Structures are given as C-alpha cells and as structure tokens.
Amino acid sequence: MWARAFRLRLLGIVVASVLLGYLIGSNGMQPEAVTPLAPPASGFLVANLSIQPTEVQPNEIVTITVSVANTHDTWGIYSLVLMIDGVREAEKQATIDAGSIQDLSFSAAREYPGTYTVFINGLSGSFTVEPSTPQLEEQMIKEAEVIKEVEVIKEVEIVKEVPIKLRRFESVQELEDWLQQGDRRIRLRANSEGIIQFCGVCEDVAMYLQDRAIEDGYKMSIEVLSRDEYHRWYGEWLDDGRLHAVNSAIIGNEVWFIDFSSDKVWLAAYLDDPK
Secondary structure, eight states, rough: HHHHHHHHHHHHHHHHHHHHHHHHHTTOOOGGGSSOOOOOOOOEEEEEEEEEEEEETTOEEEEEEEEEOOSSSSSEEEEEEETTTTTTEEEEEEOTTTEEOOOOOEOOOOSSSSEEEETTTEEEEEEEEEEHHHHHHHHHHHHHOOOOOOOOOOOOOOOOOSSSSSSSOOOOOHHHHHSSSSSOOOOOOOTTTSSSOOOOTHHHHHHHHHHHHHHHHOOOOOEEEEEHHHHHSSSSSOOOTEEEEEEEEEEEEEEEEEEEEGTTEEEEEETTOOO
C-alpha cells in the first residue's frame, strides 16, 4: 500500500509538471525562459518567476508574477510571501482547483538606485533601479527639442508707447477697476501630488503687476513683508527665513497694499503715520 501511494503521488507531480509546461507553451513562451520548478510544498508547485521590467527609474512600478500549480486531487489554498532584500514585502493567498494552475502578481517600487533581490517561495530574481541624474534629464530635453529653420520674409519693428510721466491712482475704485482689467492672470501649476508651491512666486507676481502698472501709466511699488508683518495682515505665520512680496499704491494720503495672487487689497498705512 505504501509503495502504491508513493507511485500515485509521484505520478501527480509529473502530470502537473507536464500540464504546466503545456500551458506555458500555449501562451507563446519559449521553453528556455521557464523558471525551474521550486520543491513541492504540500502538493503545490511554484514556477515561472517573472519580473517586469527588470530596469526601472526611481519609484517606477515593478510587476512580479509567479505560477502556482495544485497537484492535489481536491482544491486547496496556498500562500505566497514576497521578500525583497530579505525583508517581507507582501503576502497573498490563492484558492486553486485540483490540477489547475494560477498566476499571482505583486507590485513593488523603490526610491533609491541599486539592485534589489526578489525571493518568492523558493524562487529568486532581481530588478535594478537606475539613477536619475540631472544630466540625463537635460539630455532627454535636448533630444526632444526640434529646431526649425524659419525664412524671414519681412522685418517689422513694433513700437509700444509707454507714458514717460507716471501718475498715482486717484481713488480706490480706480485701483480696483484697473485690477479687474485685462485677462493676463498668473497661472500656477501644481506638482505631481497636486500641491502648488508658492515659494519664489509671490515676488514674480509682484514684479508682473508693477510692470503692468507702468505700461498703463501708473505708479506702483513692491513691498516685502516680514514674518511679523505677514502675521499682522494675514493672521498666519511664515516659515523662518521666509518673506512675502506684495505691491503698494499711494492714493491721496493713503498707502494701499495689493496681493494680486490672492485678490486681496487693503489700507495699510497713512503717509503721515509715524509708524
């Protein structure tokens, strides 16, 4: 009886191996690309470790796939554990019918360059994270640029008149009306996480508004607010070492501040104010 049971079990393993090879071949894979079978564990066979792609950029997703065959004559549950560089990364369980093969996939990503070793239930492989250097990015940008030759048919000189003498705004209403004119708005672009970085933008907005005022014949200055001044007007604190730029316009005896990026206009001081 013992010998007969041993032969039946061995026959089941051989049949499962043949079935696995047939299914792999039907998927168009070459025999030499098949990963050797891992030692059987409780009637299950693990094979065909696939890592795609094997070379990635930082934080790029790597898909890790293996095939599991059930050599039992009944269905069973099998657990797979993904280890990367000896550290447990993830675990999955698969319910597999008798004599069936099932593919299971994991996803992984790494931030820092280097080669990472993958181990799943007796099978091992690796993937490499390539360094992303500023020089490489600059080279890619240059390669993407297309330079076209343009034939100049006629040269035209465009002269724009700018008032030599600038004047102040005569009223708050005139200032507000002027701010509403035109469609040249500052567009801020969010990063990949959807966050808009304001560092280094407020001064650009202030310089843009000052240039626009000069083009239209108005006097307008740029003011730099310290942390205390910012807290006074906005009720919030800037980070240490940070400043905030706004514009200022004198209307009569009043000094008005304009924060064009937030559409905020307010009376800041009087010319005869000792403070």
